[in-house]
Amino acid sequence: MKQSPLQDLELEEDSLKNKYLTFALGSEVYGIEIRYVTEIIGVQSITPVPELPEYIKGIINLRGKIIPVMDVRLRFRKPFREYNDRTCIIVVDIKEISIGLIVDAVAEVMTIEESNIVSPPDLNQLSRRYIQGIGKSGDEVKLLLNCDELLNHQETENLSAIGQV
Numbered sequence: 001m002k003q004s005p006l007q008d009l010e011l012e013e014d015s016l017k018n019k020y021l022t023f024a025l026g027s028e029v030y031g032i033e034i035r036y037v038t039e040i041i042g043v044q045s046i047t048p049v050p051e052l053p054e055y056i057k058g059i060i061n062l063r064g065k066i067i068p069v070m071d072v073r074l075r076f077r078k079p080f081r082e083y084n085d086r087t088c089i090i091v092v093d094i095k096e097i098s099i100g101l102i103v104d105a106v107a108e109v110m111t112i113e114e115s116n117i118v119s120p121p122d123l124n125q126l127s128r129r130y131i132q133g134i135g136k137s138g139d140e141v142k143l144l145l146n147c148d149e150l151l152n153h154q155e156t157e158n159l160s161a162i163g164q165v
Contacts, residue, residue, distance in 0.1 A: 018114065020135065022107040022142055023090065025073055026081075029107060031135055031142040036092040040106055043083045056159070060089070060100060067091060068159045069100035075150065076130065094147050097160045101150075112137055117144065 020031035021040075041062070046069055048058040055074035059066050069089060073081060081104065089100040112135035120131040120143075132146035151159065 018111050019109055020112055020142065020144060021090065021109050023088070023103040024105045024107060025076065025078060025103060029140065029142050030072075030103075031110070031112065031144045032090065032092065032101075032147060033144075034109060036094060036147045038091045038093055038098065041089050041091065041100075042085075043087045043089060043102065052158070053155070056155075057102065062091065062100075065098065067098050067100050069102055070150070071102045073102075073104070092147060094151060095156045097156060099151070099159060110137060110142075112142065112144070 016033075016035045019034040021034050021037050022029055022031045024030075044060055046058040046060055049056070049068075052058075052068075055071050057069050057071050059068050061067075071080070073079070083102070086105040087102065088106045089102055090106065091098055091100050116136045117133040118136070120134055129149050130146055131143050132149075133144045135142040135144050
C-alpha cells in the first residue's frame with residue numbers, strides 16, 4: 001500500500017526526532033537538532049560585510065546562494081580561534097533564512113532521547129538563551145542549542161536582507 005505525501009513527511013520527521021549533530025567549540029561539545037542542518041562544508045573564503053556584529057564574519061557564495069556566516073565561538077563570547085582544517089561551517093535554516101555556523105570541529109550525529117535531556121541550570125540568562133537543554137549520552141553531556149534563539153528578530157531581518165543580494 002502506497003503512503004500519502006503527508007505520511008512520508010511524518011515518517012521523515014520521526015526519523016529526525018531526537019537526532020543531533022554534535023560539534024566542538026574548544027573542549028565543550030554542543031548539539032544542534034538535525035532538522036535544522038542542511039549541510040556541512042569546510043571553511044571557505046568569507047567576504048566581510050561592514051557594520052555587522054563582530055560574530056557575523058561575513059558572507060559566502062554557496063553554489064550561487066549568498067549565505068551569512070556566524071562564528072559561534074564569538075557569538076558565545078569565547079575568544080577567537082584561527083580556523084584550521086578541522087574548522088567547519090554547518091549550514092542551517094533558522095527562521096526561514098540559511099546561515100552558516102562556524103565551529104571548531106564536527107563530531108557525529110547521535111540520538112539523544114528526551115528522557116536523557118534536562119533543562120539547563122539557571123546560571124545566567126544569556127547562556128541559557130542559547131541552550132535549550134543538556135543531553136546525557138553515556139558519561140558525557142552535550143549542550144543542546146536552541147537554534148531559534150541564535151538570532152534575534154532584528155538580526156534575522158538584517159541577515160535576510162543580505163541573503164537577498
